[in-house]
Amino acid sequence: MKSRPVRSFLTWLGILVATTSMILFLSFGEGLRKALDSEMQNFGPEIRIVAAGTSAFAAPLPELSPDMLPKLEALKDEIGIETISPLVVMVKGGGFSPASGFLFYGLDDQTSPELFLPGAKPIEGRLQPQPDGAVVGFKKAEQSNLKIGKTLRLGREQEVEIVGILEETGTLSDSAIFVPLKVLQDAMGTTNYGTFLLNLDNNVDIEKASQ
Numbered sequence: 001m002k003s004r005p006v007r008s009f010l011t012w013l014g015i016l017v018a019t020t021s022m023i024l025f026l027s028f029g030e031g032l033r034k035a036l037d038s039e040m041q042n043f044g045p046e047i048r049i050v051a052a053g054t055s056a057f058a059a060p061l062p063e064l065s066p067d068m069l070p071k072l073e074a075l076k077d078e079i080g081i082e083t084i085s086p087l088v089v090m091v092k093g094g095g096f097s098p099a100s101g102f103l104f105y106g107l108d109d110q111t112s113p114e115l116f117l118p119g120a121k122p123i124e125g126r127l128q129p130q131p132d133g134a135v136v137g138f139k140k141a142e143q144s145n146l147k148i149g150k151t152l153r154l155g156r157e158q159e160v161e162i163v164g165i166l167e168e169t170g171t172l173s174d175s176a177i178f179v180p181l182k183v184l185q186d187a188m189g190t191t192n193y194g195t196f197l198l199n200l201d202n203n204v205d206i207e208k209a210s211q
Contacts, residue, residue: 047198059089059103060194062185072196085111085197088184090154102140104154104177106184113166115199117173124148125164129178133163139174141165154179155187 049072051063064086072084088106107113109130113120121127122135125148129135136146141162146152150162160179168174185191 047200049196049198050194059091062088062188062190062192062194064193064196066191066193068193068196072198080201081198082201083110083115083199085115085199086181086193086195087111087197088181088188088190088192088194090184090188092154102144102152102177103175104179104184106181107178108181111197113173113176113178117169117171119169119171120173121167122164123167125162127164127166129160129163130180132160132180132183134160135164135166135178136162137166137172137174137176138168140177152177152179154184155189158183158187 049064050060054060054063069084069086072081075081076084086108090104090106092102092104107129112128113135114127123138125135126133127135134152140146146162146165148162148165151159152162153159160183166173
């Protein structure tokens with residue numbers, strides 16, 4: 001990227017680069033943190049954009065304003081971006097018991113768990129959480145006794161019904177719960193995003209694109 005405004009914009013946002021992977025962000029359960037090394041090889045998006053100062057080991061706060069999405073869209077041709085996926089993340093519970101922590105990912109209508117984590121497939125129900133459901137990872141469903149049709153409360157007024165259970169993959173998808181972006185934003189009381197996941201064209205140099 002040769003344009004100074006483009007460089008300044010992306011630098012201000014903060015960029016974390018992973019070669020054909022995304023940095024794992026978990027803030028509960030030491031056992032889950034140990035999965036970082038293997039997870040680095042399993043994520044689909046090449047670039048993760050977060051607010052400057054965000055820790056790679058914590059769920060990103062929703063600090064990216066909605067007007068950043070069209071700005072990134074305007075850079076698609078210049079950088080070689082194939083898809084842009086806005087995301088919010090919410091952690092509920094915690095501690096050292098896997099059953100007591102819930103890691104929610106809010107996905108927009110164009111993003112499925114399969115794009116987010118290649119190879120994700122349902123063993124029950126469907127893959128897509130939209131428009132108002134939840135898709136649960138295999139381990140999370142087992143640990144917390146979550147089944148199709150059960151209701152999960154995200155906030156005071158936000159509830160989602162489990163519509164899918166994913167196959168066991170040995171990746172982060174096993175412990176995650178995927179829900180619609182807008183529903184999770186409402187539960188968090190924000191219209192902001194926590195991160196943008198970028199998939200690049202095959203011919204794009206990831207390191208150069210992030211500079």
